[in-house]
Amino acid sequence: MAAKGADCFIEITSKSFFYLEEVKRLEKRYFPASERFDFDSELRRSSTKCYCYVREKHGETVERRLPCVLAYAVYSQAKMKKRINKLCVAHEYRRNGYGTSMLHHVIGQICRNLKEGTIDLWVGVLREHAIRCYLKSNFIPMETVRDYYGPERDAIRMVYAIQP
Numbered sequence: 001m002a003a004k005g006a007d008c009f010i011e012i013t014s015k016s017f018f019y020l021e022e023v024k025r026l027e028k029r030y031f032p033a034s035e036r037f038d039f040d041s042e043l044r045r046s047s048t049k050c051y052c053y054v055r056e057k058h059g060e061t062v063e064r065r066l067p068c069v070l071a072y073a074v075y076s077q078a079k080m081k082k083r084i085n086k087l088c089v090a091h092e093y094r095r096n097g098y099g100t101s102m103l104h105h106v107i108g109q110i111c112r113n114l115k116e117g118t119i120d121l122w123v124g125v126l127r128e129h130a131i132r133c134y135l136k137s138n139f140i141p142m143e144t145v146r147d148y149y150g151p152e153r154d155a156i157r158m159v160y161a162i163q164p
């Protein structure tokens, strides 16, 4: 029987064991230790949120369904500083618009009830695909900091202006 599935965004917390393990596995696969996000401690903060884009793949029976994390994003929302800490799409799902959808979803969450302000993020200068993805969603490069992620690992700070 062909697999069928429905996609959805879900918020995950430090108690979402299954999804959190999946996210941590992807994080380990795609980011070097110096860039890895500490989900265990950071998700305990009420100002830090993590969303996943999940596909529920069904096997032959409902009992055998296999939830699958396609993408995830993390943001933090202090009073004066809104920041996207992480955006990642599993390799096999890239170039299908999931990165942009995930990014727009978290921008939407941050901008709820806000009429002005900015959202920023840091991205390694060698992450060309991510930089293009952010530029396409109206993030503007503001500064480059040498050795931000470690020796010879420069990064760019990009900023998005919240529109009323």
Ligand SMILES: CC(C)(COP(=O)(O)OP(=O)(O)OC[C@H]1O[C@@H](n2cnc3c(N)ncnc32)[C@H](O)[C@@H]1OP(=O)(O)O)[C@@H](O)C(=O)NCCC(=O)NCCS
Pocket (backbone or CB within 6 Å): 030, 085, 086, 087, 088, 089, 090, 093, 094, 095, 096, 097, 098, 099, 100, 101, 122, 123, 124, 127, 129, 130, 131, 132, 133, 134, 136
């Ligand atoms: C960056 C990333 C999230 C993009 O996800 P994605 O689902 O492939 O992105 P989208 O399909 O929404 O593409 C959005 C835009 O990004 C750019 N882009 C993404 N992948 C690209 C590629 N392989 N080559 C060229 N441009 C690319 C394009 O401008 C694209 O727009 P287009 O399709 O109209 O040309 C994904 O490549 C990824 O997870 N990379 C590794 C982790 C990472 O670098 N995260 C960011 C640092 S925090």
